[in-house]
Amino acid sequence: MGRVGEPRWLNDDEQRTWRAFLSASQLLIDQLDRELQRDADMPHAYFTILVVLSESPGRKLRMGELAELTWSSASRLSHAVTRLEQRGWVRRAECASDKRGHLAEITDLGMRVLEAAAEDHVTGVRAHLFDLLTDEQAARLREISEVILGHLGEHHPAAVRRARSTGEPED
């Protein structure tokens, strides 16, 4: 991060683009978060955890894998799973192959809650995103998002362990 000379400020166009994007994505996430809280009594982070678990083989994952797939820190995930466990939506189990490891498994109740939440949620995603965009725009948005994702994915804390353990160069 060594700075060399003057920082390159954003020009007017970039400034507006950046502010629009920041506000828009923040507002969209906030809106869906509020709707999920109102309709299903859960923050979006919990919803994501349940979705990923529900799609996993055996409906269970090790904490570490779950953290990577949800782009979450280990700590945040652990706290969240504790709370999901208290609600009876997720259950912790021990990992046979590695006694340090813990598994998180979505319960039947969790599946039912998730299905109900997802129904409302998809309505919001349409109303606040896809219904507003042309197919062209949606396709562009996807390309742009994938570029950012490709760049940032590697630097995210949740991915660092994987990068190290698979011998990738660390840049």
Added chain:
Amino acid sequence: MGRVGEPRWLNDDEQRTWRAFLSASQLLIDQLDRELQRDADMPHAYFTILVVLSESPGRKLRMGELAELTWSSASRLSHAVTRLEQRGWVRRAECASDKRGHLAEITDLGMRVLEAAAEDHVTGVRAHLFDLLTDEQAARLREISEVILGHLGEHHPAAVRRARSTGEPED
């Protein structure tokens, strides 16, 4: 929000687009937030408040206006300003024309802190966004963001008061 029959699920393309966009914007915001915390010891929300204040006439704004411009709830803003005040970056003053009102004003110290923070921040915005995109993509991103913003802006809590007080239809 009356649901009519089956919810329209996202098709495969939409699913991937949505997940890519959600992850990318979340990761980008998180990354810049971490950098700001590390380099300038403040969360992004504080940075936004300082930016808006610094650009305002007299470097001060009423709490309500500041809340709207930062898309923040009144409560969140009030808590944030309290903490910014403790750091000496912002000062509260009374509003002459309306004794219910409070002004928030960025201090000289606040301006210096902001300028230092902005230098690092702009580097991050370039590195994690503009350096990755073609001019075309940036232009599309802006269009897409403005569409979302136009739609969501009205429904955001911070905008409801304004909408009501200017006689706009409430949908």
Added chain:
DNA sequence: GCAGAGTATTTGAGAGCTCAACAACCGCTA
């Protein structure tokens, strides 16, 4: 087969956010 280094996860404290309740004030109306 044990010491030490590394890995997986949890824990606790503290910061920031949300929601609901509150206090202070405005301005209209009778």
Added chain:
DNA sequence: TAGCGGTTGTTGAGCTCTCAAATACTCTGC
């Protein structure tokens, strides 16, 4: 001008997230 609904802003409790420290286990080399 007193009353009252509406507006402005703050507060406190409770929840979620972050960061750093702790715990429990694995693996490697001797």
